Amino acid sequence: xxxxxxxxxxxxxxxxxxxxxxxxxxxxxxxxxxxxxxxxxxxxxxxxxxxxxxxxxxxxxxxxxxxxxxxxxxxxxxxxxxxxxxxxxxxxxxxxxxxxxxxxxxxxxxxxxxxxxxxxxxxxxxxxxxxxxxxxxxxxxxxxxxxxxxxxxxxxxxxxxxxxxxxxxxxxxxxxxxxxxxxxxxxxxxxx
Numbered sequence: 477x478x479x480x481x482x483x484x485x486x487x488x489x490x491x492x493x494x495x496x497x498x499x500x501x502x503x504x505x506x507x508x509x510x511x512x513x514x515x516x517x518x519x520x521x522x523x524x525x526x527x528x529x530x531x532x533x534x535x536x537x538x539x540x541x542x543x544x545x546x547x548x549x550x551x552x553x554x555x556x557x558x559x560x561x562x563x564x565x566x567x568x569x570x571x572x573x574x575x576x577x578x579x580x581x582x583x584x585x586x587x588x589x590x591x592x593x594x595x596x597x598x599x600x601x602x603x604x605x606x607x608x609x610x611x612x613x614x615x616x617x618x619x620x621x622x623x624x625x626x627x628x629x630x631x632x633x634x635x636x637x638x639x640x641x642x643x644x645x646x647x648x649x650x651x652x653x654x655x656x657x658x659x660x661x662x663x664x665x666x667x668x
Contacts, residue, residue, distance in 0.1 A: 508656035509566075515646045516563030519576065523556025540586050555579055563650065566659020570668040573650035580644035587640060592633045596624025 485500055487493040526533060530553050534545035542548040555575060562572035598606070603624050606613055613621065620628050655661040 505657040509658040511646065512563050512566060512569070512650060512655060512659070515643065515650070516560045516565075518560070518643065519556050519563065520560030523553055523560055526553035527557050540582065540590075552579065559647075563647075563655075566655030566661050568668065569650050569655035569659060569661050571651075573647045577644050577647040577651055580640050580647060583640040584637060584644060587633065587636045592629050592636075595629075596626040597621070597629065598624040600624070 483500070483504055485496040487496045490496055526549075530550035531546065533549040533552055536545075537548040537552060538545040556579070559572045559576040559579075562568055563576075596603075598621055603621065606618060606621055610618060654667065661667045
Protein backbone atom coordinates (compact mmCIF):
# COMPACT_ATOMS: atom_id res chain seq x y z
CA UNK A 477 0.00 0.00 0.00
CA UNK A 478 1.43 3.36 -0.99
CA UNK A 479 0.86 6.19 1.43
CA UNK A 480 -0.61 9.22 -0.35
CA UNK A 481 0.30 11.49 2.53
CA UNK A 482 3.63 13.25 2.27
CA UNK A 483 5.41 13.15 5.60
CA UNK A 484 8.77 14.11 4.16
CA UNK A 485 10.80 16.69 6.03
CA UNK A 486 12.11 19.77 4.26
CA UNK A 487 15.81 19.83 5.07
CA UNK A 488 15.87 23.63 4.65
CA UNK A 489 13.44 24.03 7.58
CA UNK A 490 15.51 21.99 10.02
CA UNK A 491 18.09 23.55 12.34
CA UNK A 492 20.17 20.42 11.78
CA UNK A 493 19.41 19.37 8.18
CA UNK A 494 21.24 16.07 8.62
CA UNK A 495 18.48 14.87 10.97
CA UNK A 496 15.89 14.84 8.17
CA UNK A 497 16.77 11.33 7.08
CA UNK A 498 16.70 10.11 10.70
CA UNK A 499 13.24 11.58 11.21
CA UNK A 500 11.82 10.17 7.96
CA UNK A 501 13.39 6.73 8.03
CA UNK A 502 13.45 5.96 11.75
CA UNK A 503 11.82 8.39 14.18
CA UNK A 504 8.43 8.85 12.49
CA UNK A 505 7.82 5.21 11.51
CA UNK A 506 9.03 4.00 14.92
CA UNK A 507 6.92 6.55 16.79
CA UNK A 508 3.91 5.50 14.71
CA UNK A 509 4.58 1.85 15.55
CA UNK A 510 5.10 2.46 19.27
CA UNK A 511 1.90 4.50 19.55
CA UNK A 512 -0.03 1.78 17.74
CA UNK A 513 1.47 -0.96 19.94
CA UNK A 514 0.76 0.90 23.18
CA UNK A 515 -2.78 1.85 22.24
CA UNK A 516 -3.57 -1.67 21.02
CA UNK A 517 -2.05 -3.23 24.12
CA UNK A 518 -4.03 -0.98 26.45
CA UNK A 519 -7.24 -1.87 24.64
CA UNK A 520 -6.43 -5.57 24.77
CA UNK A 521 -5.60 -5.39 28.48
CA UNK A 522 -8.84 -3.50 29.23
CA UNK A 523 -10.96 -5.79 27.06
CA UNK A 524 -9.58 -9.16 28.17
CA UNK A 525 -11.39 -9.31 31.56
CA UNK A 526 -14.61 -8.32 29.80
CA UNK A 527 -14.12 -11.12 27.28
CA UNK A 528 -13.56 -13.61 30.11
CA UNK A 529 -16.86 -12.48 31.66
CA UNK A 530 -18.86 -11.32 28.62
CA UNK A 531 -22.09 -10.60 30.49
CA UNK A 532 -20.42 -8.44 33.14
CA UNK A 533 -21.27 -5.20 31.34
CA UNK A 534 -24.99 -5.91 30.72
CA UNK A 535 -26.19 -3.42 33.34
CA UNK A 536 -23.72 -0.79 32.20
CA UNK A 537 -24.57 -0.93 28.49
CA UNK A 538 -28.30 -0.93 29.19
CA UNK A 539 -27.93 2.00 31.59
CA UNK A 540 -26.38 4.11 28.82
CA UNK A 541 -29.09 3.09 26.35
CA UNK A 542 -27.77 0.08 24.45
CA UNK A 543 -30.42 -2.65 24.50
CA UNK A 544 -30.37 -5.60 24.72
CA UNK A 545 -27.47 -5.73 27.14
CA UNK A 546 -26.94 -9.45 26.56
CA UNK A 547 -25.93 -8.55 22.99
CA UNK A 548 -23.97 -5.34 23.53
CA UNK A 549 -21.97 -6.51 26.56
CA UNK A 550 -20.16 -9.30 24.65
CA UNK A 551 -19.84 -7.02 21.59
CA UNK A 552 -18.07 -4.44 23.75
CA UNK A 553 -15.65 -7.09 24.99
CA UNK A 554 -14.98 -8.45 21.50
CA UNK A 555 -14.55 -4.93 20.11
CA UNK A 556 -11.90 -4.06 22.68
CA UNK A 557 -9.97 -7.32 22.30
CA UNK A 558 -10.17 -7.64 18.50
CA UNK A 559 -9.66 -3.89 18.06
CA UNK A 560 -6.60 -4.06 20.30
CA UNK A 561 -5.14 -7.00 18.39
CA UNK A 562 -5.89 -5.22 15.10
CA UNK A 563 -3.95 -2.17 16.25
CA UNK A 564 -1.05 -4.24 17.56
CA UNK A 565 -0.72 -6.04 14.23
CA UNK A 566 -1.63 -3.04 12.10
CA UNK A 567 -4.14 -5.23 10.26
CA UNK A 568 -7.40 -3.66 9.07
CA UNK A 569 -6.33 -0.78 11.24
CA UNK A 570 -8.68 1.88 9.91
CA UNK A 571 -12.06 0.15 10.37
CA UNK A 572 -11.21 -1.24 13.81
CA UNK A 573 -9.73 2.08 14.92
CA UNK A 574 -12.86 3.89 13.73
CA UNK A 575 -15.14 1.47 15.59
CA UNK A 576 -12.96 1.82 18.69
CA UNK A 577 -13.10 5.61 18.40
CA UNK A 578 -16.91 5.52 18.46
CA UNK A 579 -16.88 3.12 21.42
CA UNK A 580 -14.44 5.34 23.33
CA UNK A 581 -16.37 8.53 22.60
CA UNK A 582 -19.42 6.82 24.11
CA UNK A 583 -17.23 6.07 27.13
CA UNK A 584 -16.19 9.74 27.40
CA UNK A 585 -19.86 10.76 27.15
CA UNK A 586 -20.73 8.25 29.87
CA UNK A 587 -18.07 9.58 32.25
CA UNK A 588 -19.21 13.15 31.65
CA UNK A 589 -22.91 12.37 32.08
CA UNK A 590 -22.61 9.84 34.92
CA UNK A 591 -19.66 10.90 37.07
CA UNK A 592 -18.48 8.67 39.86
CA UNK A 593 -20.44 9.19 43.02
CA UNK A 594 -19.35 12.53 44.46
CA UNK A 595 -19.87 11.28 48.00
CA UNK A 596 -16.82 10.37 50.06
CA UNK A 597 -15.89 6.74 50.60
CA UNK A 598 -16.06 7.11 54.38
CA UNK A 599 -18.63 8.71 56.64
CA UNK A 600 -17.53 11.20 59.28
CA UNK A 601 -17.65 8.34 61.79
CA UNK A 602 -15.26 6.36 59.57
CA UNK A 603 -12.88 9.30 59.30
CA UNK A 604 -12.99 9.79 63.07
CA UNK A 605 -12.34 6.06 63.63
CA UNK A 606 -9.25 6.19 61.40
CA UNK A 607 -7.95 9.26 63.21
CA UNK A 608 -8.51 7.59 66.59
CA UNK A 609 -6.89 4.33 65.42
CA UNK A 610 -4.01 5.22 63.08
CA UNK A 611 -2.78 1.61 63.14
CA UNK A 612 -5.81 0.67 60.99
CA UNK A 613 -4.22 2.12 57.87
CA UNK A 614 -0.87 3.03 56.38
CA UNK A 615 0.33 6.65 56.43
CA UNK A 616 -0.37 6.81 52.70
CA UNK A 617 -3.88 5.43 53.18
CA UNK A 618 -4.59 7.84 56.04
CA UNK A 619 -3.53 10.73 53.82
CA UNK A 620 -5.85 9.61 51.01
CA UNK A 621 -8.77 9.06 53.36
CA UNK A 622 -8.40 12.29 55.39
CA UNK A 623 -11.35 13.78 53.49
CA UNK A 624 -13.17 10.45 53.40
CA UNK A 625 -11.67 9.64 50.00
CA UNK A 626 -13.48 12.44 48.15
CA UNK A 627 -10.29 13.73 46.49
CA UNK A 628 -9.42 10.18 45.40
CA UNK A 629 -12.87 9.61 43.83
CA UNK A 630 -12.60 12.96 42.03
CA UNK A 631 -9.14 12.02 40.77
CA UNK A 632 -10.51 8.73 39.40
CA UNK A 633 -13.26 10.61 37.57
CA UNK A 634 -10.80 12.95 35.87
CA UNK A 635 -8.44 10.10 34.96
CA UNK A 636 -11.32 8.13 33.41
CA UNK A 637 -12.26 11.10 31.21
CA UNK A 638 -8.64 11.87 30.31
CA UNK A 639 -7.70 8.30 29.40
CA UNK A 640 -10.86 7.64 27.42
CA UNK A 641 -10.34 10.92 25.53
CA UNK A 642 -6.69 10.10 24.84
CA UNK A 643 -7.55 6.59 23.64
CA UNK A 644 -10.33 7.98 21.42
CA UNK A 645 -7.95 10.54 19.88
CA UNK A 646 -5.30 7.87 19.30
CA UNK A 647 -7.80 5.58 17.61
CA UNK A 648 -9.10 8.47 15.51
CA UNK A 649 -5.52 9.14 14.39
CA UNK A 650 -5.16 5.55 13.14
CA UNK A 651 -8.65 5.60 11.61
CA UNK A 652 -7.57 8.63 9.59
CA UNK A 653 -3.97 7.73 8.72
CA UNK A 654 -3.82 3.93 8.86
CA UNK A 655 -1.33 1.64 10.53
CA UNK A 656 1.87 3.22 9.23
CA UNK A 657 4.97 1.81 7.59
CA UNK A 658 5.44 -1.09 10.02
CA UNK A 659 1.96 -2.60 9.69
CA UNK A 660 0.44 -5.65 8.07
CA UNK A 661 -1.89 -3.31 6.18
CA UNK A 662 1.14 -2.34 4.07
CA UNK A 663 1.36 -5.94 2.84
CA UNK A 664 -2.24 -6.02 1.57
CA UNK A 665 -3.08 -5.21 -2.03
CA UNK A 666 -6.13 -3.25 -0.92
CA UNK A 667 -7.00 -1.70 2.38
CA UNK A 668 -9.69 0.49 3.85
